Amino acid sequence: MIVVGGGPGGVACALALMRGCAEAGRGVRVTIVEGKRFSEGEHYNQCVGVLSPPLQDLLERDLGVAFPDHLSRGEIRGYVLHSVREQLRIAGEGVPSTVVRRVQFDAYMLEVARQRGAQVVSARAVDLEFNAREVVVYTESAPLAGDVVVGAFGLDDGSAAMFERLTAYRRPRALSSVVTKYHPGQLAMQAFGSWIHAFLPPDPRVEFAAVTPKGNHLTINIAGKAVDSGKMRAFLRRPEVRAVLPNLEKAGEYDPNDLRLYKGRFPYSLARAYFGDRYVMVGDAAGIVRAFKGKGVTSAVQTGIRAARAILEAGISAQAFRSHYRRANMDIIRDLPYGRAMRLATILMARSGLLDAVLRAARGEPRLQAALYGAVSGGAAYGQVWRDSLAPASVRAVLGAALTGRRRAP
Numbered sequence: 001m002i003v004v005g006g007g008p009g010g011v012a013c014a015l016a017l018m019r020g021c022a023e024a025g026r027g028v029r030v031t032i033v034e035g036k037r038f039s040e041g042e043h044y045n046q047c048v049g050v051l052s053p054p055l056q057d058l059l060e061r062d063l064g065v066a067f068p069d070h071l072s073r074g075e076i077r078g079y080v081l082h083s084v085r086e087q088l089r090i091a092g093e094g095v096p097s098t099v100v101r102r103v104q105f106d107a108y109m110l111e112v113a114r115q116r117g118a119q120v121v122s123a124r125a126v127d128l129e130f131n132a133r134e135v136v137v138y139t140e141s142a143p144l145a146g147d148v149v150v151g152a153f154g155l156d157d158g159s160a161a162m163f164e165r166l167t168a169y170r171r172p173r174a175l176s177s178v179v180t181k182y183h184p185g186q187l188a189m190q191a192f193g194s195w196i197h198a199f200l201p202p203d204p205r206v207e208f209a210a211v212t213p214k215g216n217h218l219t220i221n222i223a224g225k226a227v228d229s230g231k232m233r234a235f236l237r238r239p240e241v242r243a244v245l246p247n248l249e250k251a252g253e254y255d256p257n258d259l260r261l262y263k264g265r266f267p268y269s270l271a272r273a274y275f276g277d278r279y280v281m282v283g284d285a286a287g288i289v290r291a292f293k294g295k296g297v298t299s300a301v302q303t304g305i306r307a308a309r310a311i312l313e314a315g316i317s318a319q320a321f322r323s324h325y326r327r328a329n330m331d332i333i334r335d336l337p338y339g340r341a342m343r344l345a346t347i348l349m350a351r352s353g354l355l356d357a358v359l360r361a362a363r364g365e366p367r368l369q370a371a372l373y374g375a376v377s378g379g380a381a382y383g384q385v386w387r388d389s390l391a392p393a394s395v396r397a398v399l400g401a402a403l404t405g406r407r408r409a410p
């Protein structure tokens with residue numbers, strides 16, 4: 001098996017296949033082709049690095065890999081949700097999320113794969129060839145041949161184009177994101193605490209934004225169909241955002257890279273033909289992630305494991321992936337329309353000001369609070385989030401809060 005991309009999806013697939021083959025007493029040759037050098041610190045990953053449940057279970061139970069507690073830069077206890085006028089603090093239940101530096105997490109996972117026998121080729125895959133007996137992956141170093149290729153290349157345009165040229169695969173649609181960070185100082189970080197501040201601003205082009213504590217600094221990201229540096233600057237000027245960013249005027253004093261901008265993307269739709277004879281996509285490349293927000297690393301690992309199981313149990317044909325891989329992912333796929341609807345509803349509520357009433361209402365209505373927490377943390381299926389949001393008690397609470405707000409307005 002050849003895996004194009006050594007991020008969480010690709011490495012999880014490699015580890016699960018090697019483990020499954022070892023248990024069954026079968027031999028297997030796994031090669032991971034990865035263009036970046038995570039361990040040398042020369043590559044940045046725009047991912048904020050919040051590792052959310054059930055990632056620990058997936059790593060430890062399904063892959064036999066210790067959760068990298070040693071890489072932790074802190075834990076996340078819950079969220080503070082912000083609309084223009086309101087804010088609501090919701091503590092998480094159960095296992096907290098862990099924040100890491102993504103390059104360190106990727107380096108750790110890739111090293112485990114190497115130790116368990118995967119060959120890691122440090123180069124980019126640049127072309128492919130499918131034929132009846134094998135698939136050939138051309139790289140910047142030697143060409144590789146195998147029975148099946150796993151597309152674990154995230155949202156890399158060149159890799160998507162390579163598969164689109166040769167197969168019916170079509171990449172998922174994506175939101176763009178701008179990310180920056182700054183160091184407000186140790187005392188300010190202590191006061192900030194272990195909470196992610198999530199913003200749903202009224203600008204419809206910024207669909208969501210977050211400020212995440214990460215050890216000695218805060219990471220700030222905004223996402224939307226076409227966000228750019230101007231949108232980030234405008235976001236940082238918003239009063240409700242300034243109110244949670246301590247010492248922003250001192251950015252750069254502790255670290256010269258403060259407020260440097262990076263760009264990234266989130267998939268928000270399913271890719272077309274994300275499997276076929278001798279190929280299967282996992283993680284972001286497949287678009288099998290939650291449609292609106294969150295848990296990209298967890299989904300990547302989960303889909304990587306599921307792809308390996310499909311290969312072990314059913315083989316490498318399009319039919320095998322349809323009957324095993326697609327079916328295994330139906331929990332995420334069936335939820336995508338609910339997530340898309342939630343995305344649109346949130347944009348409309350943020351734009352119309354209704355979100356203020358929703359946050360006010362949620363203070364006294366536990367089911368609505370659970371819906372908001374599920375939506376923002378990625379902890380609940382969007383179908384469930386809709387059911388909680390549309391429960392009679394939730395609707396009554398929002399209508400009551402909206403009417404009270406209107407009466408109070410001048």
Ligand SMILES: Cc1cc2nc3c(=O)[nH]c(=O)nc-3n(C[C@H](O)[C@H](O)[C@H](O)COP(=O)(O)OP(=O)(O)OC[C@H]3O[C@@H](n4cnc5c(N)ncnc54)[C@H](O)[C@@H]3O)c2cc1C
Nearest residue numbers: 005007009035047048049050124125154264283284296297
């Ligand atoms: C701003 C931002 C913040 C995020 N924050 C979080 C977060 O806090 N928590 C979370 O769970 N998720 C987060 N995500 C999402 C998360 O980053 C992704 O969902 C996750 O990384 C997907 O994993 P993957 O393995 O599918 O792809 P990736 O992690 O993108 O890995 C793909 C790998 O393939 C390699 N590659 C690509 N093409 C080639 C090629 N041709 N040859 C060789 N190698 C190749 C790349 O170098 C890369 O290492 C965030 C995303 C963004 C944009």
